[in-house]
Amino acid sequence: MGNFLDRMSAAFDFGERLDxxxxxxxxxxxxxxxxxxxQSLQTMSLVQDALVSLTIAVAFMMAVAFMLPLIMGYDIYVLVALSGASLLVIDILxxxxxxxxxxxxxxxxxxPIKPKEYLExxxxxxxxxxxVFVLLIVVLWLRPFGLWVSLLVAFAVSPLAIIGYNAKEFEGEVIKKDMAFPAFVRSLGGSMSARGGSLYGTLGPxxxxxxxxxxxxxxxxxxxxLIRCDKFHSWLYFAGxxxxxxxxxxxxxxxxxVTLGGDPEKASEIISNNFIKLLSLRELRLQLASSVKGVYYGTLVGVSGSAFASLRMVGILDATFKKSFSAIASTPSVASLTQGLLPSVGNIDMLLVEEILFWILVIHAFFSAYSIKMVDGGSRWACFLDFVIMLWLLAAVSIGVPALFDLVFSTGSSASGVVSGVTPT
Known part of the structure; x- marks a missing residue:
């Protein structure tokens, strides 16, 4: 404000007109x-690249960490918890x-004044x-037909997509109104200036x-x-x-x-031009949001794929080592030599481990969906649509990756975890 007043006083000293x-x-x-x-869009793009790099690093860390119980005998539950905490820190950042x-x-x-679409x-x-809560309780308690936990959770949460879809449609309507407003305000300002009348008298024709x-x-x-409502409140309801x-x-x-007696035509021209500039800037923001959306979807698939692949590999290797060493241990003279040669994951419940990993990735998916809406500036309700889509992608990865490993390695002794819902025998 001080700089503005200094410039204004200097302009008056030089005889410049106020308008x-x-x-x-x-x-x-x-x-x-x-x-x-x-500049903020460029900075956000760089920051997003850095965060994606950190997420990929965490995915690599998870892939390596899940192998450590086979090599050094670490507690796999601790490793899964640390991996989840690292991913949560990145999401919060x-x-x-x-x-x-x-x-x-x-x-x-x-x-506080909302459109009827928003209220509905x-x-x-x-x-x-x-x-959604009732469905989650039912499917997680009963686990009908022995279906995969990830598939049941995605199915139970799917009704939230209705809210997300309606919010997306609402956003589209708001954007259309933004596109139409510059022409409306120019017409209104020009008519008021030509007629020299009030807002009510101009708006009628x-x-x-x-x-x-x-x-x-x-x-x-x-x-x-028309019913002589206050102009400010009438316009406030119009905007609402x-x-x-x-x-x-x-x-x-x-x-x-207009109320203070300014030139409505000049005001409408300035408002229209600035409005169009902001719409063009918003287009750049939406382009960035579209790029960020693709990155988040790809990162989710990559992180979940590598994590479930690593856990399945742990189960396969552990089953293989146990089978090999149990055969060798049947010979007493060789058993003493092989004892402690390679640590094992022991009696860890791989089903539980994979379910814990799945819920960690569900939280990551929600943060990712919310971040997308923060970037594009849209209604936060619309994040539920992306969240549901991400859950279905996560379910597909959690089912497909272990199934692919089973097909390639032709093993039936590894833990099936969240992808099968049945404890291996």
Whole structure:
């Protein structure tokens, strides 16, 4: 504020007009914001690459660590817990870095006034969440048909995809309203300047024009003004019903300018131009979010695949070593030489180990889905759609990778764990 006042006093000293000075200032502020916005996207891209590298390193660490019980006799439960803790730390760091480095530009506003689509979605959440909890308890307790635990969990959580899908559709509608708003505000400002009338008198004839997805909110705005509702509250409800954060912010600026006696045409032109700039910046952000989404999906498949492959390899090698050494140990003279030659995992419940690993990866999938929505600035409800898709991918990997190992190595003595749901004999 101090620098701004210094520049304004200097401009007045040189005889510069106030309107020209303020116009130049808003252009400079917008350029600074654009530069900062682009820089934050570049920084976030670099940070995301670093976090992905750390995740890959953890996946490699998990693959090596799960082999240590065969070589050095370490407790495999401790190794799984440490691997899960490392993955959780990376997920938390990802959330923190996104919040710190990325410019806050949410698609949806945070006003208490919500569109009907949002209210319907919110009303569905608790019943669907209750259904999910009931399904989880039932399938985990009964484990019907001897199905895989990962498949049962993915099935039980699938109703959350309804919330995620509706939130995704809601985001799309909000983005369409954002695209239509610059044309609407230009038409409104130009008509008010030409007619020299009030907002109500101008909005009436303007309703006959087609503004696409904004037609219904505009009609409601006109009806509120018709019954002499307060202009600020009427416009606030208009912004709230659109669900858009940008419309809420720029709409407030427009109504304040009009109320204070400013030029509506000039104000609408400035608002429209800045609005379009922000939409172009948001396109870059959505492109980054699309890239991050692909990276998170690929990382989940890679980490889960390597982890389950390592655990299956531990089971295969342990079964092989036990079979070989039990045959050798039948000869007393050789048994003393082979005793303690190679540590074994002992009587570890590999089924339990794989289930623990599966739940660790479920938590990782949720953090990944939430991070995606933080990057694109969309509704956090939409993360449930990505979460459910990730769970099905995780289930496919947890079933497919061990099955592939069984096929390649043709062994039936290794632990089947979360991929079969049946304790091996």
């Amino acid at each position: 020209y000075f303020l116009l130049q200032e808003q252009s400079a502020v917008m350029e600074d914001f654009e530069t900062e916005y682009r 990802s959330i923190i870095f996104i919040d710190l480095f990325l410019t806050h530009d949410d698609i949806c506003h945070k006003l 979605m919110k009303a569905m959440f608790m019943p669907i969440l209750a259904v 303007l309703r006959v024009h087609e503004f696409g997805v904004l037609n219904e909110p505009v009609e409601r705005l006109y009806k509120r003004l 019903e659109t669900g858009s954060s940008l419309i809420q912010r720029f709409g407030t600026i427009f109504i304040q300018v």
